[in-house]
Amino acid sequence: MKDSKGHQADRRKFLIGMGVAGAAVTLAGPALATTSCKSDVRWDQEHEVVIIGSGFAGLAAAIQAKRLGAKDVVIYDKMPVLGGNSAFNGGLFAVPNSPLQKKEGVTDSPEIMTKDQLKAGRGVADKELLKHVATRAKEALQMTLDAGSEYFPYLQQLGGHSVPRTYQTTVACGAGITQPLIKECRRLGVRLVTRAKFDSLIFDDKGKVAGAKIFEGYYFGRGKEGSAINVRSQRGVLIATGGFARNVGLRSAQDPTLTEEVGSTNLPHATGEALLELFDVGAVPVHMAYIQTGPWASPDEDGFGYVSNYSIYNFAHSISVYPKTGRRFMNEIADRKTRADAELTCRDDDGKPLPPVTITSYEHAKEHPTMKKVLKYGVGWKFDTLEELAAHFNIPLAPLKKQIDEYNGYVKAGVDKQFGKPMKKAKGKYLKAPFVTVRNWPKVHYCQGGAKIDLKARVIDSTTWKPIPGLYAAGEVAGGMHGVSRLGSCSIPDCMVMGMTAAETMMKG
Structure with missing residues (x-):
């Protein structure tokens, strides 16, 4: 085996340079997941389910995997605290056919919510993914309630939504969801590792993702990489690391107006290295120039x-x-x-x-x-x-x-x-x-672009157009769902539902 750092060195330069003219297109390139014999890698750790990123998607995936019988689940996060950018978002959660809608007499459905999102997406959003998320949003909401999340007893109607369907946490931020989910992960025995930076994927001799290289003891912003370990995963690796709103070079390559003079609502660590790694191993870049600013x-x-x-x-x-x-x-x-x-x-x-x-x-x-x-x-x-x-x-x-x-x-x-x-x-x-x-x-808020996935949260290969074995993605790191513009309060159901979906796919594999 070998990790993806042994692949074409100029791949990153090509990806960072793509879309300079601002075109938002789906690009295909050669799959780069070459393999070698198993003796090339010495495994330092082995786990049943490996998740990279501790935001909404990663936490939901870990809980769902445990519910489905996983004995050994680990989440790695490069920062010193858990929750990622999710902990600092608005805590706004769109749910059709919710209990509060019933209480307030609001008529809604997954189909109506999907229609609203497709309109905002300007014709290029993924209808099937949106419908999948809207259909299971109430289930994701229930996961947060079971974990102890609390919401205001009224709904909000956010921009672009045809009806009121948005819950908000009583603390008015995403920590009202991430903290209860973290607590639930600990209760279920999920291993939570901070200061652990994802570096690269490792493939077996059959072209399946077998694990990942992780740097333990990583200190963001201090130039300290930490110590490298190779982590084996029995069921594959889920990438749930969020977007690249703080990577000025990458975002301005897609949209030249988004220079360093444009602020961002994201935390400084939203820099997209894991997304570039997905592209390195052949994932399909989709909608990379669709980068949303918050009005x-x-x-x-x-x-x-x-x-x-x-x-x-x-x-x-x-x-x-x-x-x-x-x-x-x-x-x-x-x-x-x-x-x-x-x-x-x-x-x-x-x-x-x-x-x-x-x-x-x-x-x-x-x-x-x-x-x-x-x-x-x-x-x-x-x-x-x-x-x-x-x-x-x-x-x-x-x-x-x-x-x-x-x-x-x-x-x-x-x-x-x-x-x-x-x-x-x-x-x-x-x-x-x-x-x-x-x-x-406006400030840069959300990147609709990322790696293409299917309805089972599997990452799609750019040459075969089939899933890359053992590789999954969920949340903002996955692209194409929302199209040109994402409606507010739709990222939490997206992240949570696709995280749950990834766990289900992994556990059935």
Whole structure:
């Protein structure tokens, strides 16, 4: 056997350079998973199921594998703490036909959710994968509930969703899911290893993934690789390492506008090395240029911050105005790409960014727990009068007053005549003083591109178009499911369902 580092040295350069013109295409290349005799590798450890990455996908896979009878499951994560980027996401979970929908009288189905996602995907999303995830989202939700996750007792309607279907954790972040799942993994006897960086895959003499090279004692950002060990897996390896939003070179090669000047909501370690390793061994790159920016992010704080969740909740009953005109310029709950593109047009006379201002009545803003932190940390502002608000942001007062009067008319009528925003969640929520405001500007949030997988979470080979034996992927590292734009709150069901699916496939193999 040998690991994939012995394969063509220029493979990475080709992959990093692909898509420079911004084309989002599915690329095929030669499979590179060459093999050699078993005596080439000395195994330091052996486990039944090996999982790389401790976010939603990896944790769900480990729990499902244990439920299906796996005796020895291990998760490796390169960081010093578990949960990955998942722990810092918004904790928003889209579920059709959920108990809360039944309670609130909302009509929904996996088919309706899939239709919403296909629309956002601009015709290139994977219908079968989306339908698979939507059909099992309620099952994934139940896994989190069984583990101890807690959610607010109401649903949110996020941008691009035709009905309210989104749960949110009571801590308003993904840790409300990852921490209970980590606890459940420990209860089930899953081995959890931190500071363990995945390096490469190891194949047996029949071309099947037999294990992985791991560096133990790894310290991210310190230039310390750690000590290499070869880990054998009886049932294959699941890659669940997330996206590459923080890899500026890779993302800007796909979309030249995403330079180092563009911020990201992701943690610094979202750099995509495992994804490049999948491509090294012949996985199909798909939709690599489809990289999503979050229209609810703030230019006034780093990373995901507090404004993101605040805005996601409040957009449904707020207005966003262009400071130069005092007028709305978009449907505040359109899909992410539509809103991000609209925000990017907000410029001053010199063409520099002029972030739009989102205005919410204090009466309704305070309903979400993040408002207190938004104000406390100075990334949002409270004003007692519209005059004070307009003066602070240099917004012309007369058109702003007119805009608010018009919008309140839409609230009363239940119809947005300007941009067609669904007004169900705005019912009775008029804009009136005092006001809370934030500024919004897109940040790189999610990479729709990655390695192509099938409905069983198996990684597809670029020459045979069949699964690479023993190799699985789930979550953001897998590409093609969401197309051009992913709807908010759909990453958690994607990660969890495909992690569960991978475990099921591995245990049947």
